[in-house]
Amino acid sequence: MQCTPIQMAIGAMMHTFTKYKGSDEKLSKTEFLKLLEKELPDFPQVSKKITIYTVYIDEDCSLDFCEFGAVICSFAYASYELLRQISKQQKASSE
Ligand SMILES: [Ca+2]
Secondary structure, three states: OOOOHHHHHHHHHHHHHHHHOOOOOOEEHHHHHHHHHHHOOOOOHHHHHHHHHHOOOOOOOEEOHHHHHHHHHHHHHHOHHHHHHHHHHHHHHHO
8 A cells, every 4th residue: 555645744743753752642842842953953943932832732731642733734834835935946946
């Protein structure tokens, strides 16, 4: 069975979450910051501060996989125009 791009994206998110999560199956603030630093090195500093704030949304100071997914999707949404331009440039250079 061949995975679709969206299946691969979900798998990559699960793999990344699993790589950094603690024994409580969640990302602590420290684990989450390490993940951002290693896996999203170009993550804008301002976005990082906003994202860290989301760790406290349900006041448990950690991210479960659902919360992690929401943060990553928010980042993708916030970066949509930039990602679209990069995709356009890559497509143009490959033609
Ligand atoms: Ca939480």
